[in-house]
Amino acid sequence: MNKNELVAAVAEKASLSKQDAVGAVDAVFEAMQEAMAKGDDIRLVGFGTFSVSHRAASKGRNPSTGAEVDIPARNVAKFAPGKGLKDSLNPGK
Template sequence: MNKNELVSQVADKTELSRQQATSAVDAVFDALQTALGKGDDIRLVGFGTFSVSHRAASKGRNPSTGAEVNIPARNVPRFAPGKSLKDAVNKAGK
């Protein structure tokens, strides 16, 4: 599913116009990005938890040349699915 398909489903389920659904989806994504950018966790009960994890600096190798490359430290987003989401995924696969 891509963003357009998500917007279409939100519009259908909420009886919002496509433009209103696009605004709603964009607002949710913006709120998630803003909170994660501040380092906050986002806990959506039953769905999952979005968090920020720090990845330490490390050394890697360029596969083409074999030269050693420094990989800088950075923050990365993480998602841990909740029980309800895991159960829904497992039911859908059966």
């Protein structure tokens, strides 16, 4: 599912116009980005948790030349699915 398909599904399920659904989806994504940029976790009960994890600097290798490359430290987004999402993906277990 891409963003346009998500907007169409939200519009249908919430009985919104597509324009209103675009605004709602964009607002949710923007709020999530802002929260995670501050280092906050986002916990959606039954769906999952979005969190920010710090990845330390490391050394890597360029596969074509074999030269050593410095990989800088950075923050990365992580997602851990919740029980409700896991159960919906594996019905009958």
